[in-house]
Amino acid sequence: MKLFSKEQIYEGDKLTTERQNISSTDLMERAGTQIFNWMHLRMQGVQVPIHIFCGIGNNGGDGLVLARHLILDGYNVHIYIVNYSDKRSKDFLINYERIKNVTKKWPLLLNDAEDFPDINPDDIIVDAVFGIGLNRPVADWVKSLFQHIKISKAFTLSIDIPSGLRTDKVPSDEHGVVWAGYTLSFASPKLVFFLPDTAKFTEHWEVLDIGLDRDYLYTTTTEADLIGKSEVLSMYMPRETFSHKGQFGHSLIIGGSYGKIGAVVLASKAALSAGAGLVTSYIPKCGYTVLQAAFPEAMVITDDHEKIISEIRFDIQPTVIGFGVGIGTDDKTMAAFETFLKTNKTSLVIDADGINILSKKTELIELLPKDTVLTPHPKELERLLGPWKNDFDKLEKAKVFSKAHNVILVIKGANSITVYQDKLYVNTSGNPGLATGGSGDVLTGIITGLISQGYNPLIATVFGVYLHGKSADIAIEDYGYQSLIASHVIDYLGAAYLDLFKQPEQPIQENK
Incomplete structure (x- = not known):
């Protein structure tokens, strides 16, 4: 699903009125009617007070259309x-x-706080004060109104976007934004619904189709895409009947240090479970028995050093290399990585201490092959990019970094965002259960395993982030958030693949 910018929505509105030969008032009527249909379907005439707060622009006009239909x-x-x-x-x-x-x-005309109505917790509030065009500071008395709405604890429905929230800026004062229980967004959700700094302003969202010009919606390229099942299903490459393991590549996972061999076990298992034909793990000597016992399907190469990776030498020809999980930042390890990068031409997925090494020795970034995938957690990302002011600044820094070094960057979070050049891919799968040690190692392995099979690095990253989250979504049905561990995500990868082809359950029709 495309995430249209406010400028694109305005252009879509304009083209729609021209191509469909309707007025902007007609388009507003459509929007307000769709909101009414959504509410009426759920309320079915229930007599509860509905308080509709309308601004004096087009968002307020939408609210007035809704009010008229509700009254009628x-x-x-x-x-x-x-x-x-x-x-x-x-x-x-x-x-x-x-x-x-x-x-x-x-x-009722509201001019200041003296005019605010009484609202009970069981009432319903519709917020139609400001839309996506807000470009001025919110007046103090309007901020007080928003706080009055919040304190009421009544269910709050925002039209298009919570009032006071901009589409391209983090609010300087959260009191100047409506905190919505639900937002009905026209044409597409807004990017701010998925960023840590701004997602809190709406608990749920839903897109309403108001009949914008189809050709415009289909052909317009957006800065950001929302990634769900339908998007990744088109990425999936089915296997032929007579397939064999040689067709699905050889993943090499390089990592581990004394006490952190488990990271390599997780990444290696994930790579094979994601579909790689073969997986080899390159580890310090101390991990040999552990890895052979924990993951017999993997082949193992050991470094001469007992506890760390001190050099990187192998006589296999991997399709892709996952580097960095549990590897540490010992001077010898850093030197080995530098020597390796100077001659390596194989695709790379780099995580954890691999990214920390790049942050310590930034000149090594120039040695990365084109389309290298970097999967940092937030602190590793900060070491790589430097500090940021807010989420929009972070995204801008990530885009600049991706373009400058021709790499793919995963910004991990509740809605992980894959950044490539100027494009953002916002993931919709996953849950708080993934906030557990080792889940990043699993993601590294999944992406590595997908590249191994022939997915290009960008598709492998977007697809891999989705599968990782979807596997966790399925696993929590059995384990819940608190008890989910990284190995469960691997265990449910097969279910995540199968879910791609699962049809939604049809409601049971009652015989009359």
């Missing part, structure tokens, strides 16, 4: 106009006049 259907509606400016949009004024034709109870 017999709902208990209270309308408030948040009078933050003397200017009104044309379509707002048209729908303000239409409201007068369906109710004798005119909207």
